[in-house]
Amino acid sequence: PDLLYIAKDHDHMITRENIQGPPDLIVEILSDSTRRRDERLKRNLYEQHGVKEYWIVDPELESVKLYRLQDDRYATPQDLSTEQSQATLTTPLLPGFSISLHEVFA
Numbered sequence: 001p002d003l004l005y006i007a008k009d010h011d012h013m014i015t016r017e018n019i020q021g022p023p024d025l026i027v028e029i030l031s032d033s034t035r036r037r038d039e040r041l042k043r044n045l046y047e048q049h050g051v052k053e054y055w056i057v058d059p060e061l062e063s064v065k066l067y068r069l070q071d072d073r074y075a076t077p078q079d080l081s082t083e084q085s086q087a088t089l090t091t092p093l094l095p096g097f098s099i100s101l102h103e104v105f106a
Helices: 008-013 035-048
Strands: 003-005 025-029 053-058 063-070 078-081 088-090 098-100
Touching (some): 025 035, 035 053, 035 063
Parallel strands (some): 025 053
Antiparallel strands (some): 003 025, 053 063, 063 078, 088 098
């Protein structure tokens, strides 16, 4: 992944060699060469392995799809875009975290 987050209460999964379990949040930034793999293959893989949130960032469309696990499946994604005047990224995994999509893509 391009970015991952592991909550403090899961930091025992981090070893010198690798991470021993699913991260809490994974962010993939799309490019032409990774688009299909990120949107299908990796989404299914992360869902199967219990990644709580998966964000797909599309710099070309200035949008983000947020997938959140519900009952071991990703719910219908939340689609955010800079075309929405108040589009803001937040997550229950990071209380207090909030950033405007306009800032993300500035």
